[in-house]
Amino acid sequence: MNDWQRILENEPAITPSPGFSKRVMRAIDAEVRAPAPIPFPWARMGLLLGLMSASVSVMLIMLPWPSVELGVPELSTAFASQANSLAWTSLCVCVVIGLARSSMRWLTA
Amino acid sequence: MSASEDRQAVQAVLAGDASAFEGIVERWQGPLVNLAYRFCRDRAQAEDLAQDAFVRIFRALKSYRGEAEFSTWLLAVATNVYRSQLRRMVPELASLEQQVALAETAAEPISEDDREELVRGAVKTLPAKYREAIVLFYFQDMDIAKASSALGVPSGTLKARLFRARAMLEARLRAMFGALSPEES
Numbered sequence: 001m002n003d004w005q006r007i008l009e010n011e012p013a014i015t016p017s018p019g020f021s022k023r024v025m026r027a028i029d030a031e032v033r034a035p036a037p038i039p040f041p042w043a044r045m046g047l048l049l050g051l052m053s054a055s056v057s058v059m060l061i062m063l064p065w066p067s068v069e070l071g072v073p074e075l076s077t078a079f080a081s082q083a084n085s086l087a088w089t090s091l092c093v094c095v096v097i098g099l100a101r102s103s104m105r106w107l108t109a
Numbered sequence: 110m111s112a113s114e115d116r117q118a119v120q121a122v123l124a125g126d127a128s129a130f131e132g133i134v135e136r137w138q139g140p141l142v143n144l145a146y147r148f149c150r151d152r153a154q155a156e157d158l159a160q161d162a163f164v165r166i167f168r169a170l171k172s173y174r175g176e177a178e179f180s181t182w183l184l185a186v187a188t189n190v191y192r193s194q195l196r197r198m199v200p201e202l203a204s205l206e207q208q209v210a211l212a213e214t215a216a217e218p219i220s221e222d223d224r225e226e227l228v229r230g231a232v233k234t235l236p237a238k239y240r241e242a243i244v245l246f247y248f249q250d251m252d253i254a255k256a257s258s259a260l261g262v263p264s265g266t267l268k269a270r271l272f273r274a275r276a277m278l279e280a281r282l283r284a285m286f287g288a289l290s291p292e293e294s
Contacts, residue, residue, distance in 0.1 A: 004282055007228045008247040016142045020156055021134045024163045028134075031164055032127045 046097055053094040060087030111136075115179040122170055130167055133183075137163075140249065141187050147244045148191045150233055158194060162187035177258065185259045188245065192260075196237050231281050239274035246271055 060083050114132060121129030141162055146155035166186050173182055219227070232243050245256040246267075257267040 002279070004228045004231075004278065005247070007225045008232070008243070009250075011147070011225075011229065011247075013139065013143050014146055014152060014155070016138045016156060016159070020142070020159075021131065021138055023156075024134045024138070024160050025128075025131050027160055027164050028127060028130055028167050031167060 043101075046101055050094055050097040050101075053090045053097065057087050057090040057094060060084070060090065112179060116175075119170060119173060119179065122167070127167075130163075133166075134163055137183060140184070144184070144187060144244070144248055145191055147232075147248060148195050148240070150229065158191055159187070161194070162190040165190050181255055181258055184255075185261065188241070188259045189261070192237070192241055227285060228282065231278060231285070234281065235274055235277055239270055239277060242267055242270040243274045243278065 114136065118129045118132040122133075138159065141159040142155050145158035145162070146152060149155055149158065166183055169186055173179070177185075232240060235243065241260060242256070245251055245259055246253070251259070253264045253267055257264040260267060262270075
């Protein structure tokens with residue numbers, strides 16, 4: 001074995017300072033006493049997203065799109081042709097969120 | 110170091126008795142401070158690093174599944190703390206150059222203590238991944254399996270890093286005072 005390897009293997013150990021373990025336990029106590037981090041409100045975000053999707057769906061289904069003028073005639077025509085599929089997409093998103101939430105509740109119950 | 114005492118302490122902490130962690134601190138403060146010292150070569154910084162490591166270990170106890178030995182898991186967590194904090198450190202190339210100059214201009218033969226200090230200082234100048242491999246492998250008779258699981262790399266990767274690290278270290282030491290083989294010393 002090379003000399004440097006012997007030097008590295010036989011390095012004398014240092015001793016932690018006398019108050020080290022107490023200091024660590026103080027840090028642990030502070031950790032225990034610290035309030036738990038506030039979790040991100042996923043449930044509320046899901047609800048908000050669901051409500052938004054629902055309102056968009058209702059708006060798209062209820063409003064008579066061909067009569068709405070958006071200023072640019074091409075844009076109005078394009079929007080009117082897509083409004084129906086947009087409404088159904090929003091409704092689907094809404095249903096999916098609702099199903100996901102209810103299945104999560106069912107799983108955690 | 111008793112594995113069963115560690116297991117009991119872990120169970121007590123997980124059951125809500127945080128004071129049981131003191132047993133783990135008492136048993137492991139020596140190895141964790143020494144391992145940190147080998148990474149940074151500064152006593153005060155080593156204790157700060159070890160304290161951070163203990164706090165991280167306390168937080169992570171919930172994730173300890175008991176699949177690996179507690180000692181291996183604990184050293185892996187501590188090593189991660191040391192690595193992430195010390196990776197920001199730039200290798201001390203300037204200090205190595207000073208050491209080389211000192212060794213070249215020294216009129217008297219270098220003492221054994223100085224030589225040991227130069228060898229340990231040379232490890233600190235290695236790039237992080239090689240320094241980590243060397244520090245862990247030569248710490249408390251760690252074998253390849255333990256060192257690689259502490260570093261979170263396959264054993265083949267660790268062997269390759271050790272090979273490269275040894276070559277770099279020998280080249281640097283040769284530059285300082287010729288080969289440090291026993292025949293020449």
